[in-house]
Amino acid sequence: MERAVHLSPRDPQIGNWDRRIGLVYLVQSRIDDAIFWLEKARVAAPELYWVHLRLASAYGLKGETNRAAVEIASPTDEPSWVAT
Numbered sequence: 559m560e561r562a563v564h565l566s567p568r569d570p571q572i573g574n575w576d577r578r579i580g581l582v583y584l585v586q587s588r589i590d591d592a593i594f595w596l597e598k599a600r601v602a603a604p605e606l607y608w609v610h611l612r613l614a615s616a617y618g619l620k621g622e623t624n625r626a627a628v629e630i631a632s633p634t635d636e637p638s639w640v641a642t
Contacts, residue, residue, distance in 0.1 A: 573603025577612070584616055592616045604632075 580595035596613040603609065614629035 573599045573606055573609070576602055577606060577609050580609075580616070581612055584612060584619075587619075589616050589620050593620070 576595050576599035580592045580599055583589075583592035583595060593613065593616045596609060596616055599606065599609045600613060610629045610632045614626040617623070617626035617629065
């Protein structure tokens with residue numbers, strides 16, 4: 559996936575690619591790498607609700623609870639199926 563991002567840095571779906579790479583690193587407990595890619599995803603596609611949640615998870619695992627709280631509270635368009 560990283561190669562795909564490198565080959566197509568202007569892809570309109572780059573935020574989704576960055577998000578996927580970040581998730582892979584998060585699952586592998588490579589937290590710093592996950593944060594790097596998820597922050598890139600947040601910049602590329604700040605409207606993606608799941609990017610903020612996964613970034614909050616990564617920050618929480620790193621012990622950066624204040625940054626995690628900011629991501630959870632980020633104004634995004636929640637999917638209609640998310641309970642309020």
